[in-house]
Amino acid sequence: MSLVRLRAIVQRHWIVLRRAPHRWFEISFWPVMDVLLWGSLGAFVAQENESSRAGAPYLLAGMVMFWTFTQAQFAIALGVNEETWTRNILNVLTTPVREIEYVVGIAVFGLLKLAACLATLTITTIVFFGFDLSDVGWGVIPIVMLLVINGWALAMLTVGMVLRFGQSAEILIWGFNYALMAFSGVFFPSEYLPDLLAKVAGVLPTTLAFKALRALLDGNPLPWGTLGWSLVGSVIALLLTTSFAAWLLRMFRRRGFVTRYS
Amino acid sequence: MSGPNPVVRARAVVKRFGAKTAVGGVDLDVAPAERVGLLGPNGAGKTTTLLMLLGVVTPDSGSIDLVGHRLPRHRTKALARVGFVAGYLPLPENLKVREALTIFAGFYGIRRPQPVIDAAIDRFGIAHLADQQSRELSSGQRTLVSIVKSTLHRPDLLVLDEPTASLDPDVAGRVRTTMLEIHRETGAALLVTSHNMREVETLCERVVILSQGTVAADGTPSEVAAAFDTDDLEGAFLEVAFRARHAGADDRLGDASGEHEGFHR
Numbered sequence: 001m002s003l004v005r006l007r008a009i010v011q012r013h014w015i016v017l018r019r020a021p022h023r024w025f026e027i028s029f030w031p032v033m034d035v036l037l038w039g040s041l042g043a044f045v046a047q048e049n050e051s052s053r054a055g056a057p058y059l060l061a062g063m064v065m066f067w068t069f070t071q072a073q074f075a076i077a078l079g080v081n082e083e084t085w086t087r088n089i090l091n092v093l094t095t096p097v098r099e100i101e102y103v104v105g106i107a108v109f110g111l112l113k114l115a116a117c118l119a120t121l122t123i124t125t126i127v128f129f130g131f132d133l134s135d136v137g138w139g140v141i142p143i144v145m146l147l148v149i150n151g152w153a154l155a156m157l158t159v160g161m162v163l164r165f166g167q168s169a170e171i172l173i174w175g176f177n178y179a180l181m182a183f184s185g186v187f188f189p190s191e192y193l194p195d196l197l198a199k200v201a202g203v204l205p206t207t208l209a210f211k212a213l214r215a216l217l218d219g220n221p222l223p224w225g226t227l228g229w230s231l232v233g234s235v236i237a238l239l240l241t242t243s244f245a246a247w248l249l250r251m252f253r254r255r256g257f258v259t260r261y262s
Numbered sequence: 263m264s265g266p267n268p269v270v271r272a273r274a275v276v277k278r279f280g281a282k283t284a285v286g287g288v289d290l291d292v293a294p295a296e297r298v299g300l301l302g303p304n305g306a307g308k309t310t311t312l313l314m315l316l317g318v319v320t321p322d323s324g325s326i327d328l329v330g331h332r333l334p335r336h337r338t339k340a341l342a343r344v345g346f347v348a349g350y351l352p353l354p355e356n357l358k359v360r361e362a363l364t365i366f367a368g369f370y371g372i373r374r375p376q377p378v379i380d381a382a383i384d385r386f387g388i389a390h391l392a393d394q395q396s397r398e399l400s401s402g403q404r405t406l407v408s409i410v411k412s413t414l415h416r417p418d419l420l421v422l423d424e425p426t427a428s429l430d431p432d433v434a435g436r437v438r439t440t441m442l443e444i445h446r447e448t449g450a451a452l453l454v455t456s457h458n459m460r461e462v463e464t465l466c467e468r469v470v471i472l473s474q475g476t477v478a479a480d481g482t483p484s485e486v487a488a489a490f491d492t493d494d495l496e497g498a499f500l501e502v503a504f505r506a507r508h509a510g511a512d513d514r515l516g517d518a519s520g521e522h523e524g525f526h527r
Contacts, residue, residue: 002371004368004371004372004373005368005369005371007368008364008365008366008367008368008369009368009369011364011365011368012354012357012365015356015357015361015365016356016357019356019357020356083354086352086354086355086356087351087352088352088353088354090318090346090348090351091346091351091353091354091366092369093316093317093318094316094318094341094344094346094421095341095366095369095370096337096338096339096341096342096369096370096371097338097369098338250320253318253319253320253334254319254320254322255279256277256279256310256313256319258313258318258319259309259313262348262350262351
């Protein structure tokens, strides 16, 4: 792994972000709009009756953490897509940059974007709803880490699909993300999903991470057992999807799919 | 034809895409500091061959050593000593020329890129382009900047895929001059594809003509012309293209009549 090459990859994506105002929407506009929408819904539900009071923090914290997952996913998935959109893949593939270096570089840059996004959302929830996620305590950090790993795992799945099926598969970046939102119990316990879906959702590592988040919000200690199972599932998901992407990358090279982008 | 340690050494390289054989067993050596033109009619397998030599496309069989490193295992080491320019390939949008050069210098592992880039900008006379957005460049300027980008790390081999396609004769001439200057100054070998035979005769001391995925001729431009009993390289190229077209027609006839193999005999 070359630090010089990693630095160049981070620098390349920083310049793209700096130069393109619409890219800031991923970090600020969409997350803030989501938090305002769901936070307001939570506030409405909370004032209806006493038993609904917990709904607001569930919605706010759920949305902030869902954007944690999304930022990690978008960093890699859209980072690779940036090279397809600008027909730069062949330029990159004919340099000494390794695929793993490229993915690590955009993941690192994604963490910087994630920090900016979380800071923006924290300020938004404090200013508009008087809700500070950091009040929950340090327990939120392992949950953030789990969601980042899952975001990377989902990104590798979609990167593989784009390598195999071309730009028509880009829609999966947003589609899979939305599906995970629906099935992960982001705002409520997954048991409330329809029976069959609840069974599937119950084993997703993201569901376990959001379950741990709600335990913290309810004032309970961090459920290390739940987090442990989530970690096991997250690592398996990352290994599987990375292997899948590596397999499709080999196919990409074998079938000469690079010509789609040159 | 090639020295003891060629910068390119390809043996029996085969690439098929479905039923179509794009490259059917190519052997190719390029010696250090040699200038080689890779020619052939459209669909002859030139770009596929180049992409395999660069490790971008994996051959079905055969072996490739690039600047002494076996592909695909040592792709990174090999590409650290190779530059690639394609006339059809844009520089990344949203980047100014200097920024693009800085990033590619990083990709090539140059720790302190700015002095190298400053020197290259001076050397190629593109100071007026340094702060322009890549997407604002003309075709000729883009090709020139691509050459600068691909030579920042002083490669042992510069691979150029149709570098002057779509350039006017004046700009194309300057690009050729630049490539020859790089070759003289750095000793880099050149491997060039082009459909401009005069360009190839100017640039290359040796030409390899591909036809239907195999090597149809290999030698100096005059040797290749003589082999086809023509006056110049263009004549040889046209002869190869003519034969390929007829072979293709024969194949189609053979396929249609179910006498594919027997038809050629």
